[in-house]
Amino acid sequence: MNYNTILQEVFQEVKTLPTIGNVSTSIPELTKVDPDKFGIHLITIGGEDFGIGDSNEKFSIQSVSKALTVALAFSFLDEKIWERVGVEPSGSAFNSLVQLEYEKGIPRNPFINAGALVIADMLVTHLKNPKEDLLDFIRMISGSPTIDFNLKVAQSEKETRFRNAALANFLKSFGNIENDVETVLDFYFHQCSIEMTCKELAHSFFFFANEGITKSGKQVLTKSQVKRLNALMQTCGFYDESGEFTYKVGLPGKSGIGGGIAALYPKKFVVATWSPRLNEKGNSELGMNTLELLTTKTGMSIF
Numbered sequence: 001m002n003y004n005t006i007l008q009e010v011f012q013e014v015k016t017l018p019t020i021g022n023v024s025t026s027i028p029e030l031t032k033v034d035p036d037k038f039g040i041h042l043i044t045i046g047g048e049d050f051g052i053g054d055s056n057e058k059f060s061i062q063s064v065s066k067a068l069t070v071a072l073a074f075s076f077l078d079e080k081i082w083e084r085v086g087v088e089p090s091g092s093a094f095n096s097l098v099q100l101e102y103e104k105g106i107p108r109n110p111f112i113n114a115g116a117l118v119i120a121d122m123l124v125t126h127l128k129n130p131k132e133d134l135l136d137f138i139r140m141i142s143g144s145p146t147i148d149f150n151l152k153v154a155q156s157e158k159e160t161r162f163r164n165a166a167l168a169n170f171l172k173s174f175g176n177i178e179n180d181v182e183t184v185l186d187f188y189f190h191q192c193s194i195e196m197t198c199k200e201l202a203h204s205f206f207f208f209a210n211e212g213i214t215k216s217g218k219q220v221l222t223k224s225q226v227k228r229l230n231a232l233m234q235t236c237g238f239y240d241e242s243g244e245f246t247y248k249v250g251l252p253g254k255s256g257i258g259g260g261i262a263a264l265y266p267k268k269f270v271v272a273t274w275s276p277r278l279n280e281k282g283n284s285e286l287g288m289n290t291l292e293l294l295t296t297k298t299g300m301s302i303f
């Protein structure tokens, strides 16, 4: 498989598509991003790297971080995490409040904001220095010691936190947040503010494609745990567009409102895309087009 040629073809083809969507407006700091940035990075299971476009420029990974925080929580709490968060697609927007009421404070899955806040609470409880330990974990799995929070983005999200604050308080009222609500929100805003390049993001997700083992050879999850998280990304990674992403792309993946997507084909490759223009579901329009073309041209979807 000549990934280099395929990436070139996909990149050129996607660039001719009509411009749809715009950058996220929910976090003021993110509106400063150039909407026309576009990068792709693919790493094969053998460790070969292929990048194109703005693939070496940092962007806000936002909700893509939810796949990494659930992996970290899963690594030390194992199946216990499912006592406080479910594994069902929500069919609702990422920041929706409605299901929490009749599901008694148990979020449908760890990728909607409510679920990610419960996972954040677990990490705040179990990590000694939650924010630093999360960064260390992400630096370790990515092999990139310079990965950091963007404090301006974290602050901007804090200033406009009303909906996430509502979710966290609602969860707390059901007893599904153990720590101080503001502490959990602060951790969550920092995790969302993490910046990575497409290359760093693809490397961070390597263990999802490699039976739980990072590129540097460290086992962070078991083969069975990774199978479960990949299944969750497949069914829930794109919120109420997870069915469409599965239909068009056919890979497990996770998106974020910074315009990033990480997706993977187990035992074959990980690919990360970045294009900040979002569709109405909050997923990167060009990122989805890119991955659809990639799996079509390579014939490599898991289905």
Ligand code: GLN
Residues within 6 Å of the ligand: 026, 061, 062, 063, 064, 094, 095, 113, 157, 164, 192, 255, 256, 257, 258, 282
């Ligand atoms: N930080 C964003 C929020 O909580 C993340 C949302 C996303 O990327 N879908 O609203």
